Amino acid sequence: MRHSAPSIRFLAVAALAVAVLAASGCSWFRKGNDLYAQSPENRPLEVPPDLNLPDTAGAMKLPGDATQSVSRSSMAAPAASTVPDNTGFTVQGDRDAVFDKIGEVLASTEGVTIASKAQILGTYDVDYEGSQFLLRVTKVQAGAYVSAVDPRGMPASGEAPVKLVAALKAALGAG
Numbered sequence: 001m002r003h004s005a006p007s008i009r010f011l012a013v014a015a016l017a018v019a020v021l022a023a024s025g026c027s028w029f030r031k032g033n034d035l036y037a038q039s040p041e042n043r044p045l046e047v048p049p050d051l052n053l054p055d056t057a058g059a060m061k062l063p064g065d066a067t068q069s070v071s072r073s074s075m076a077a078p079a080a081s082t083v084p085d086n087t088g089f090t091v092q093g094d095r096d097a098v099f100d101k102i103g104e105v106l107a108s109t110e111g112v113t114i115a116s117k118a119q120i121l122g123t124y125d126v127d128y129e130g131s132q133f134l135l136r137v138t139k140v141q142a143g144a145y146v147s148a149v150d151p152r153g154m155p156a157s158g159e160a161p162v163k164l165v166a167a168l169k170a171a172l173g174a175g
Helices: 004-023 095-108 159-172
Strands: 088-091 112-118 123-128 131-140 143-149
Touching: 088 159, 095 112, 095 123, 095 131, 095 143, 095 159, 123 159, 131 159, 143 159
Parallel strands: none
Antiparallel strands: 088 143, 112 123, 123 131, 131 143
């Protein structure tokens, strides 16, 4: 039994020595990579091939229709070829004064519900004969341009917007 005790002690010391050498960073037990030896800021960035250039497929694509924002309150009058005559008209006067007159006419017109109005934007959100659309008043060189537009800012289509714009045109005495 005495003979086995020194051999166990020797094996334990040898195992401890191997563990210390392995943990101490002996070059026999580690693999070196020069990229990882550098600081993280200096390492090269690897980018997958399909992500190294931006997608420029639609970069210079122009929209088919040049649309105007509904909220613009000052712009040039639309060309006669882009807007049918029955969805807008020009009236002489200050934009704010015309906006107020339109409010009075809308309040006295039967069947018109004003959902909201924004004088700073020059818009009335109206519901008339089952159609919802915006009445927009914009400042132009000749006075104010009054038009009916849909939520996208395009001329409103349908019988109700045309009928209400005609009534406003007659009430404001626009030619």
